[in-house]
Amino acid sequence: MPDYQKYLDPRTLNKISKLELKARLIVEGFVSGLHKSPYHGYSVEFAEHREYVPGDEIKHIDWKVYGRTDRYYIKEFEEETNLISYILLDVSESMEYGSGGEVTKLAYGSYVAASLAYLILRQQDSVGLGLFNNAIESFVPPSSHPSRLKHVIHEIESARPAKKTDIGIILHDMAERMGKRGLVVLISDLFDDVRKVLFGLRHLRHKKHEVILFHVLDPFEVSFPFQRMTLFEGLEEYPELLADPKALRKAYIEEVGSFTAELRKGCIRDNIDYVQITTDTLLDVALAEYLATRMSGRRRKGAAG
Template sequence: MSEKASDKTEPHEKGTIDPSIIGRIAKLELRARLVVEGYVSGLHRSPYRGFSVEFAEHREYAPGDDLRYLDWKVFGKSDRYYVKRYEEETNLLCHLVLDISESMDFGTEGVRKFDYAATIAASLAHLVVEQSDAAGLVLFDDEVRAVLPPGNSAAHLRHIFDVIEKAKPKGKTELGTVLVRVSEQLRKRGLVVVISDLVGDVEEVLRGLRQLRSRKHDVIVLQVLDPAEIEFPFEQMTMFEGLEGIPEFLADPKSLRASYLARLETFRSRLRAGCLAERIDVVEMSTRTPLDVALTSYLSRRAATERAR
């Protein structure tokens, strides 16, 4: 259950949320609202429209239920007591796990991976809170740098925005180790959305994800990559300056492209296979990809969670 959503060179459809435009908006809160509202207002055009956002159900009244929620119309028709259950009435916990390592401080088309990932995280937090679920936040590089337990108040949402806004991408990535630690800290099971470029050893990544799954969390992995990282479009002799302390490296990109892309494909396939086995959604996102894809991924997973409940 995974999907690849890397939009390559096609122009963005009208109504979708262009990352490059969103990226130019400095205020994260405003960015998140635009993404969410734009997404909601455009649902009728979304391929994922009709998912469980409108879902509601009745159940038989039980002693102790709040009488305010009795559905008198149903009682009038069926002469039986049913209680209305509204969609706002949820207790989903969404943990947004955002990578702030230095590798995220990279972008070739005006949008850094970090900006893109931060916007996703903020948007998801906004959407979650809007839907009366609880959103929490974990920032990490090679260590867990910040943890905000889930909450659903407006104040909490602003707190999440503040923390994300103040985060600066730096430091190395130790994704496997960090996810293990994160899983230990997230005691209440919920939906864990890992937003990272996942640059590193795939086995380490999978080890961390498995640990999250072992704690009964539902996991969505949003892998944010720059288009250059996906396409490796360089032609001239290039001195690649490594981030996260990796020394620079002079190479002829043309001679390395095939090998690099093969390496990337190997990573993808092993990641997909590992995640499939653990029932983890993996969405690869180019920073060119419209941001609503991330929201859709979240909502589809949320719906599945609701169904499973």
């Protein structure tokens, strides 16, 4: 059995060209690292038998029980329905940044998106994909059919980063577009107006969607380690700025800090899972977070039902 866990490192993964293979490697690496398969049987878990009443589907009759007891029993399963997951990936220009020419935020986001899609489909859940910048660039409706992975991955691979982000509008749009309630995974650097972002997220929550927010940042964007005089060429139509990074560092880090703090605060308030990841983080963090939310979501629902 190959050592799949090394593929959790985005830098290793960057050397592999096919996204589908990447997604598979990530998930296999992730799964092989777990003590116990977390998804084993929960979508087809047997709950109880009950007597057949007219109106029940005949196909659900347990014929083995009938053979022993001569009575009709219906086999009941818990939550046998598919979970619908929507993966929203930011493909705006700002996602193109990758410090030191390594993994860009978009590439990292793509890995996360593809591996999640692979993982979701493997669990027989439905997955849909939305790529956006200031509008929804492409949308793949959710489906649990294994062929959906190819769709999703094709869309992600063909995405070209461009334009400015406008997450607020996208989130409102998506909230309206997604009929059945499900899990929304938002992968973005969220370089937008915090209040608009939070407002959109709240809309999703209002529609009873579970939301995981993967806030992807480049490590340089967090620590701002530049030393020499630098000309910063703004992406997304921002102007250039020639500045001494040393002098700006403190103020910059403060700005970023207050931005993420505000985001985090808003997310906690709206019961949204906020995960800040940098592009040098191992990919299992994202997957584990998904699974944790997926399970807690079940618990929440179970408690409610």
